[in-house]
Amino acid sequence: MNNPFRGLLVALLFPVLALAAEPPAASSTSEAKRPPGYAVASAHPLATDAGLEILAQGGNAFDAAVAVSAALAVVEPTGSGLGGGGFWMIHREFDDLDLVVDGREVAPISATGDMYLDRDGEPVAELSRNGPLASGIPGEPAALVHIARVFGELPLAQLLAPAIRLAQDGFPVDEKLAGAIVDHLARFSPAALAVFVPDGSPLKAGDRLVQSDLAQTLRRFAQGGRDAFYGGETGARMLAGVRRDGGIWQQKDLEDYRIVERKPIVFLAGPYRVTVPPLPSAGGIAFQQVFQILGRKHWPPNDPVLARHQMIEAMRRVYRDRAAWLGDPAFVEVPLEKLLSRDYTDALADSIDLARATPSIELESPNETLREGDTTSHLSIIDAEGNRVSATLSINLGFGSGYMAPGTGYFLNNEMDDFSAKPLAPNAYGLIGTKANVIAPHKRMLSSMTPLMIEGPDGVAVLGTPGGSRIISMTLLASLAYIYGYAPQDIVKLGRYHHQFVPDTVVYEPGAFSQAEIDGLRKLGHQLSESARYYGNMQIVVWDRKARTLSAVSDPRGIGAGRVVMQAPPNTQAGGQGRMIAADRQAN
Known part of the structure; x- marks a missing residue:
């Protein structure tokens, strides 16, 4: 598998991450042309x-x-x-x-x-x-x-x-x-x-x-x-x-x-509008925290070892918060305003030592109580109406x-x-x-599932993957790759790595790191463990508005299929014009 951001040439081509306090509204159909057809990517061709x-x-x-x-x-x-x-x-x-x-x-x-x-x-x-x-x-x-x-x-x-x-x-x-x-x-x-x-x-x-x-x-x-x-x-x-x-x-x-x-979590990374799920998915909170941490660090630096070190340390901290604070919002008072505030994430970023890995045991928990797979599936779809x-x-x-x-x-x-x-x-x-x-009765269990969408100046990406606790790290790496200009067929091939606070180990796919990167990360104090197999099964659909193209790509690690039909379906009326949906309420 290809190594993500190897050499970090993207750093020379794109601005570092920056987050807006308030995301703008998404582009309307009056501002952008309709897709030239429709596209589906899923974990199985049938x-x-x-x-x-x-x-x-x-x-x-x-x-x-x-x-x-x-x-x-x-x-x-x-x-x-x-x-x-x-x-x-x-x-x-x-x-x-x-x-x-x-x-x-x-x-x-x-x-x-x-x-x-x-x-x-x-x-x-x-x-x-x-x-x-x-x-x-x-x-x-x-x-x-x-x-x-x-x-x-x-x-x-x-x-x-x-x-x-x-x-x-x-x-x-x-x-x-x-x-x-x-x-x-x-x-x-x-x-x-x-x-x-x-x-x-x-x-x-x-x-x-x-x-x-x-x-x-x-x-x-x-x-x-x-x-x-x-x-x-x-x-x-x-x-x-x-x-x-x-x-x-x-x-x-x-x-x-x-x-x-539920209302999704929406934030802006540079000119890219990122839409991610809220609790009981832990992915949305983790995403915004990581993007803010990396923005504070002006990621990515020119040194690939340092870039991976910063990403791993950001993962360590957001998975710590996942363990300490997150649960079903109907049952638990989660301090979202604090966890997503710039002051808090800036403090997390400032706690990252560029010269050494932070052992997880050294991170002070914000919650007193903390002191005491390839399964799952994903589908991505864009129709001819957008x-x-x-x-x-x-x-x-x-x-x-x-x-x-x-x-x-x-x-x-x-x-x-x-x-x-x-x-x-x-x-x-x-x-x-x-x-x-x-x-607790009727409670929803916390999840790592993170289906997401990214809308930028020239197009839209719809993506996600299975993978248990590694879903968040996989979708993070893929999202950054899209933002930094990678084609969808290359995004799904990128080598993956993961840290989830406990165990205090960086798990990486075969080939995800070069030997020099492995040596550099170990020198910084990271414990590395090469996965016995490749993991995840990402499905991505991309609408390139500028080029007027659609792409649908399925992860080569799986048996799925991404397919595009470059023509409008018979029904070209704006679909699903049902009632407006209220946020975070139950429905039959």
């Missing part, structure tokens, strides 16, 4: 095709996002599905509306802060990661219905038709999915084994995967919408299975689930909890592991947390 199919039928970007999300639930069951959740970042072009549809899972009513601890008060990883006890109440179905109803042009049944077809007719298993089935086989419930290990043999690459139960679930969902998933036959089967096999869900959990519409969607979806670990309620056909998530089972106890990604992210 899901990308589903989005293009809907756009060709006259749907808009929001319709396509529903179709792609549902198709990914069928063809990439390792990363997302009806039993999970996610964040859908939406931009509606005709009125410059930006919002986040928060379909994150929530803790069941009967959840307690100590539900995953043993008699000695220590976390039991098995409880929060495997089986239905590990599952939060799914949010993706409610989010898809909401997006289709409020923003879409086509009926839900039409949007789900490609996914239903893929589930019923089947599709060839790819090598990535075949390997994942073998890796997670021991975690599968009997209903899951019946689908992925028929006749006692795991499906192999090239075998046809048919998911009849999932097709039936999708049909009921297509006809009955939200009520047909959280109630009716699907809801009854899901609830019966969960309760029989050790879960604690109640019917009221399903009835009470609501998506939340509407766009960046969505990161998840069931957490590969195949989520490994549990499939009999007769439903989809895996339930294990997102309860994203809570802090105990202060400072690491989750599956090694992330720690404090009381801000402890388990």
Whole structure:
């Protein structure tokens, strides 16, 4: 993989980062031409095709996002599905509306802060990661219905038709999915084994995967919408299975689930307008903090070792704040004004020693309590009207909890592991947390999912990636690469590196650093660990207004596809002109 910013020639071509106190409004359609067509990038070619199919039928970007999300639930069951959740970042072009549809899972009513601890008060990883006890109440179905109803042009049944077809007719298993089935086989419930290990043999690459139960679930969902998933036959089967096999869900959990519409975090980096998700995603806060820290440091310097050192130290500090302060804003008073203030981030920047790495243990926590994957999926879409969607979806670990309620056909998530089972106890990604992210009924667990959009003088980028705790660092590096002029096909290839405060280690992909950079970072005191494999699966769509081109690129680390159709879809009217969306409120 190529090394990001090697030689830092970009420093000679572009100004250093600078943040405006108040971002300007995004460009309106009267100020810029419409895209010359439409583009979709997702983690699987068949899901990308589903989005293009809907756009060709006259749907808009929001319709396509529903179709792609549902198709990914069928063809990439390792990363997302009806039993999970996610964040859908939406931009509606005709009125410059930006919002986040928060379909994150929530803790069941009967959840307690100590539900995953043993008699000695220590976390039991098995409880929060495997089986239905590990599952939060799914949010993706409610989010898809909401997006289709409020923003879409086509009926839900039409949007789900490609996914239903893929589930019923089947599709060839790819090598990535075949390997994942073998890796997670021991975690599968009997209903899951019946689908992925028929006749006692795991499906192999090239075998046809048919998911009849999932097709039936999708049909009921297509006809009955939200009520047909959280109630009716699907809801009854899901609830019966969960309760029989050790879960604690109640019917009221399903009835009470609501998506939340949220205002995104928007800030300006030089002439670039960056739109990122708010809590319970930790990504938006981390982004603005890092950009402000780097702006204070006049990043990037001419020395590549020093540039990486500054980036790593910025990551260390924002992940420290993630652990100490962040949680569901409906349950926790997060001091956002302070965390995003220039005085605070300037102090963080000034605490970076250019001559040595700061051991994480030396950083004074701002919160007293701190003292005591490749899974997930992403899609990026721009339609011919300029509407766009960046969505990161998840069931957490590969195949989520490994549990499939009999007769439903989809895996339930294990997102309860994203809570802090105990202060400072690491989750599956090694992330720690404090009381801000402890388990409570109806609470949303903190997330690293960071779907985002960047709008600059000449165009727009829509991007995101899976990757657990590394999502934030991956999207940061990619965003900076876009701002500094990298082409989308080069952005997805860039070598990646990551620091998350604890453990106090810089994890980097093979080839991400030169030997001189490795030696230089170690001399500064950084502990380095080369990843055994490449990670992430970025999807990026770029509309270059100046060149009048569209690009859609899928990460070469995965099997996805980015495709562009250089013509307007049949429906050229401004789509999704539904009601204006209030910020941070629940919706059916």
